[in-house]
Amino acid sequence: MVTRLPGDNLRTAQEGLTACFQGWSGSDFDPALCPVRGVLDRLGDKWTTLIVIALAAGPRRFSALRREIPDISKRMLAQTLRDLERDGLISREVFPTKPPSVEYRLTGLGESLLEPLNALIAWAQASQPDIAAARHAYDAAAAVEG
Amino acid sequence: MVTRLPGDNLRTAQEGLTACFQGWSGSDFDPALCPVRGVLDRLGDKWTTLIVIALAAGPRRFSALRREIPDISKRMLAQTLRDLERDGLISREVFPTKPPSVEYRLTGLGESLLEPLNALIAWAQASQPDIAAARHAYDAAAAVEG
DNA sequence: CAGAATCCAATAGGATACTG
DNA sequence: CAGTATCCTATTGGATTCTG
Numbered sequence: 001m002v003t004r005l006p007g008d009n010l011r012t013a014q015e016g017l018t019a020c021f022q023g024w025s026g027s028d029f030d031p032a033l034c035p036v037r038g039v040l041d042r043l044g045d046k047w048t049t050l051i052v053i054a055l056a057a058g059p060r061r062f063s064a065l066r067r068e069i070p071d072i073s074k075r076m077l078a079q080t081l082r083d084l085e086r087d088g089l090i091s092r093e094v095f096p097t098k099p100p101s102v103e104y105r106l107t108g109l110g111e112s113l114l115e116p117l118n119a120l121i122a123w124a125q126a127s128q129p130d131i132a133a134a135r136h137a138y139d140a141a142a143a144v145e146g
Numbered sequence: 147m148v149t150r151l152p153g154d155n156l157r158t159a160q161e162g163l164t165a166c167f168q169g170w171s172g173s174d175f176d177p178a179l180c181p182v183r184g185v186l187d188r189l190g191d192k193w194t195t196l197i198v199i200a201l202a203a204g205p206r207r208f209s210a211l212r213r214e215i216p217d218i219s220k221r222m223l224a225q226t227l228r229d230l231e232r233d234g235l236i237s238r239e240v241f242p243t244k245p246p247s248v249e250y251r252l253t254g255l256g257e258s259l260l261e262p263l264n265a266l267i268a269w270a271q272a273s274q275p276d277i278a279a280a281r282h283a284y285d286a287a288a289a290v291e292g
Numbered sequence: 293c294a295g296a297a298t299c300c301a302a303t304a305g306g307a308t309a310c311t312g
Numbered sequence: 313c314a315g316t317a318t319c320c321t322a323t324t325g326g327a328t329t330c331t332g
Contacts, residue, residue, distance in 0.1 A: 010257060013202070013260040013263070014203070017199045017260060017267060018199075018202055018203040020199070020267055020271065021199045021200060021203065025200070025215065035270065035274040036267055036271065039270035039274065040195055040267075040270060043190065043266075044186075044191065045190065045304085046187070047305095049186055050183075053164075053166070053167045056159070056160050056164055057167065061313085061314090062313070069171065073307075074315070075306075075317095076304090077315095078315060086280065086285075087280055088277060088279070088281075100313060102314060109273060109276050112273065113273075114156060114159040114163060115155050115156065115159045115265070116262070116265040116269040117266070118158070118162045118163050120262040120266055121162070121163060121186075124181065127185070127255060127259075128181040128185060131185065131234060131235075131255070133234070134232065134233055134234025134255070135232055135234075138234075191324085193325095208293070209293065209294080219325070219327075221295090221325075221326070221327085223295095224295055246295095247293065247294080248293080248295090
């Protein structure tokens with residue numbers, strides 16, 4: 001175990017991101033092929049992360065998810081679940097009851113997303129006051145200069 | 147320093163996300179007020195993360211960013227930079243040369259995003275083969291059943 | 293060079309109604 | 313219950329033109 005200085009994690013992250021970035025920022029590279037974009041586009045849509053977080057607590061049925069994410073429409077819930085299943089992040093199990101019930105749960109791959117996602121959420125929560133303050137200051141400055 | 151078992155980080159992430167989730171999944175809570183959604187919506191747009199990653203390597207000028215992200219339009223670059231500045235993640239410095247040049251750099255708050263972002267990118271890169279395989283399997287299965 | 297403004301196309305996503 | 317299908321609106325974002 002090495003001793004870690006305060007700026008150490010930051011430098012590691014800088015280097016990792018820079019190395020990654022240089023791999024696909026070359027002008028003759030097709031941006032559509034960049035795997036990072038593909039994955040982040042998914043995570044970036046309106047509902048994916050919410051559903052993953054909801055499923056982090058355990059398996060859920062379709063209507064249970066609807067209750068936990070009150071403002072999602074049936075359409076988008078069904079579609080996002082399908083996309084997540086297609087990407088192998090969640091699995092779908094149909095119980096042939098009557099009426100039928102369907103249970104969704106994270107796969108191992110889906111669970112592996114929880115750690116980096118948790119880090120990001122923690123950052124969002126910790127930074128939210130700073131961001132709000134910055135926005136307020138920016139808007140106030142913009143207002144005085146017309 | 148405690149010993150860490152293999153599943154330990156996962157459990158920590160599960161608990162953290164679940165606790166966070168329960169805070170705002172209550173049905174009488176206005177989803178628009180959820181700070182996590184606000185922040186993740188920003189990170190989820192098409193260009194924000196790309197720009198942050200580009201700036202992780204150091205300050206950049208407007209046209210340098212355009213070269214490094216070849217498929218961004220002037221409009222979206224300007225708009226995304228403005229939003230990032232408003233949120234306090236980057237700072238903007240104008241040099242009164244002629245013609246003018248403007249330099250953007252990450253603030254301390256912006257740098258603090260690099261670590262969680264790096265974790266997510268690393269996950270995306272590591273998981274990309276699994277995701278591609280899952281998609282292929284899903285599509286193949288969907289094809290046979292009509 | 294670094295934008296702002298305008299216009300327009302593509303997509304995301306909500307509401308509703310219908311099905312097994 | 314767990315979806316699908318259709319329609320429609322709002323937002324995103326590209327192309328182009330104009331300015332200091």
